[in-house]
Amino acid sequence: MPIVSVLFALAVGAIFILASGHDPISAYIDLFRGAFGTPYDITETLIQTIPLILAGLSVAVAFRTGLFNIGAESQLLVGAVAAGAVGARFGFLPGPILFPMVLVAGIGAGAAWAAIAGYLKAARGVNEVITTIMQNYIVVFVIHWLLQNGPMTAPNALGTPASAPIGDGAVLPIIIPNELVPLTRLHAGIFLAILAVVVFWFVLWRTPLGYELRAVGLGPRAAAQAGIDPRSRTVIAMAIAGGFAGLAGMIQVTGVFHRVFDGFSAGYGFDAIAVALLGKNSPIGVVLAALLFGAFARGGSIMQANAGVSAQLVSVIEAIVLFVIAAELIVRIIARRRGPKPLEAIA
Amino acid sequence: MTWEQLIGAGVLAAMLRLATPIALAALGGVIAERSGVVNIALEGCMLVGAFFGVVAADRTHSVVVALVVAMAAGVVLAGVHAVAAIHLRSDQIVSGMALNILALGLTSFLDYQFYGSTGTPADLAAVPDVEIAPLAAVPFIGDVIGHQNAIVWLTVVLVVLIQVFLFRTVPGLRLRAVGEHPRAAETVGIAVRRTRYWAVLASGLLAALGGAYLSLSVAHSFTDGMTGGRGFIGLAAMIFGRWTPIGALVASLVFGYGTALSFSLQGASIGDVRVPVQLLSTLPYVLTILAVAGFVGRSRAPAADGIPYETEGH
């Protein structure tokens, strides 16, 4: 049943591919093989997936507390900048000291930035949607300034707005030796991501704090009557959300770029919203949904290179698949045709 | 920094121009959410309105037809969202986000197919400016509102009309009831699903009009992704404006003013220090947060906003 949804979506996409003059079958084969065909491809997909998992957790933990965190994008960037700044400034320090510093900087900066939105909501009732949307833009422009002709601009940046490189001690090493999978770039960030998923699950379902956050999410008034202060929990939840996103940014800097480039990270924060919702705000779900996006990102570029399908068409197909999965279109249409029936039995 | 740069006629006129597309998107958001449906796809509706408006203007050379086509495109996209959200009761946020991605990809794809290397034609039918001669002669006010585009005026009119509709008419009351208490509304005979459909379609129409304003009144061309997030700013304006049309307009004006300032202040200094242009660009966003934190505070969404509705007996 669910496979039917996806196949339906791909079929609709095939129409577009045909209309643009290319062969859908070979295009889709490229899509799948690009994402999973060889071990190298799989590692590339994973690299795309890692920040999405973390950003997805960020949005998910906020949703669990009844908050809509549209700001994962800016929290990620803030974490990246902090990690990049600390990693460069103290780059001379050895790994065991430098890396934890960079880690704390990234997570902390993201958490602090998000906590602002949480505080404004708790203290002044400012809807977090407004604050986080605004924060997204503010951060982009501040980073432009920092890296183009501001304090963090690297002197030898050769016209690429970027920061100084981070010290070697802060770099996340590649975890698969070249002999096993040549040219792979898969870095230790994947371990951090898996750890984050475990932390997410543990905090939300195995600690009193997590219980309180979920209670606030399910009903703030009831929670308040049970003695849980929704306002402080709001701030804490946003801080945790920001911490996850900041970690994502830190990983991108220490695992992929090794410095902060201007204009990096296009849209993880937005994709993360869909990732969290598709994954029903649960640990495994977020991972799988992130994988879906990562596969599309990776497979999509192969589809462009080999089948000649344009990048915009790849987006269109991705959107249709997303829409269909989210809308559980076929499932629901068939369910309705069959008359009243517990929808829970399906999926 | 001079007064001229802060509140000169040029800045205020720019404020109106910049606020208009946001206000239209926000208006759409207000109608949809007042009926209980979250429409995140406003950005996508704006974009399809911008694109198909240009295509129609190119093919028919008629600005009226172009606007109609633009609004129809918005209605179609919103219609897809409506079916998913209302009929199929799927997650409204993901549906909206998926449609945004779809709209961006589709309009970019078609833009390349139709206008690939040449770009959109240079002499597109354009929505005219409205010159109000006697008004334009008035010293300060005339410069601000004497030469604004027809759609700017239309937006103000729409804000007033929809405000009256929602809060002073019976159909408006019904719509709000559907958004607050659908179960109770249905009990008194209001068609919940039909009302929501109309609301969502209307939101698509308004957002698309905002997009058409960008492509046919301002830019006179189409470039990929030209709406640049205005649909999302519109959502923020909607919340800022407490889900009322007039509130949404005020919020849009605050934002538009901040943006206008960010350009008029380029070159200004505070004492000896030149303000970096990138930081100036943060003005509208900072201003909005301050305004909401300082003056608006808590705003409450319609009670049934975003919750799919199950009608009785099916």
Add this chain to the structure above:
Amino acid sequence: MKRVFAFLVLAATVAAACGGGNTAGTTSSPTAAASASPAPTAKPIQVGLVTDVGGLNDKSFNQAANTGRLNAEKDFGLKTSVIESKKQEDYVPNLTTFAQQNYDLVIAVGFLMQNAAWKVAKQFPNVKFAIIDGAPANDAGNTENLPNVANLFFKEQEAGYLVGVVAATMAKNKVGKATHNTVCSMGGIPIPPVDRYMAGYQDAIKTVSPTTTILIGYSNDFVDQQKGKEVGLNQISKGCDILFQVAGGSGLGYIAAAKEKGVYAIGVDVDQIDVAPGTVITSAIKRVDKAVYDTSKAVKDGTFKAGDSSFNATNDGVGYGKLDPVVPADAKAATDKALADIKSGAIKPKTDLTVKP
């Protein structure tokens, strides 16, 4: 959950069924067909283009590069392909994709890709690379020339200087609508390739017509036309008559402002006289398409040259576009003289802004 999982299982199964056993990365290799044939027909040269995050329709250099690629494909019978990068993380994998498939030439469009190109070029020493607007930059941030990489640099300041001469002459002599002796420019964001155009422009104005007022602004955006238009309207209200845009899509809005107020504009990167006939008086041309075209030809002819290559006035790599009829003959003459002087080295346009925002 289950649906996503099922999708992935399906995907993996299909992938395994179709391609399991391939060595790293050689997915449906386009060369397979050609190299399988026994007859010694020349394998078509393959050129791959990787754009930066601006996308192919950026009304700027990605688009120009693509034009060059398509022309080269047509004229030389090459097999070409393009990948649009969606985010910076994509640069390395996209370049690698072409390299792994043994493309003959992989072109990285844009200075943002300097580090990525360095990384991939080192890993694939047998594949030729070219970087538009840049040179390989190692992880420390320093330029490191590689034997398989051509660094294609443009002297935007020369193109800016040429159109600056046009603007200065018209402003000085109050030609047509240019009555206020004020000219201006707008950049997308304050980065060197953008600023170089405007630096040359300002240099020319100061040289040809020192009394002319010069204004400068930024839209801080390469896409948003409304923002570009507002910057333009602002500058026009301060008297600017000739608006030089260096802002891609946003610059189209800037030109729209000039059109609306009945003054003049100057286009950038490609010839933009058709964008607004009667308004656009000329354009500062950067022949990115020629760079792509020439480099592809060089690979085909075996004359590929690694290291720095400069595209400037001397080899027609930069220049000025068609002139609108309103541009008087003396302006054209002055510009042609400036062109000759730049070619001979008598004039070296500045690369740093004289008038800053």
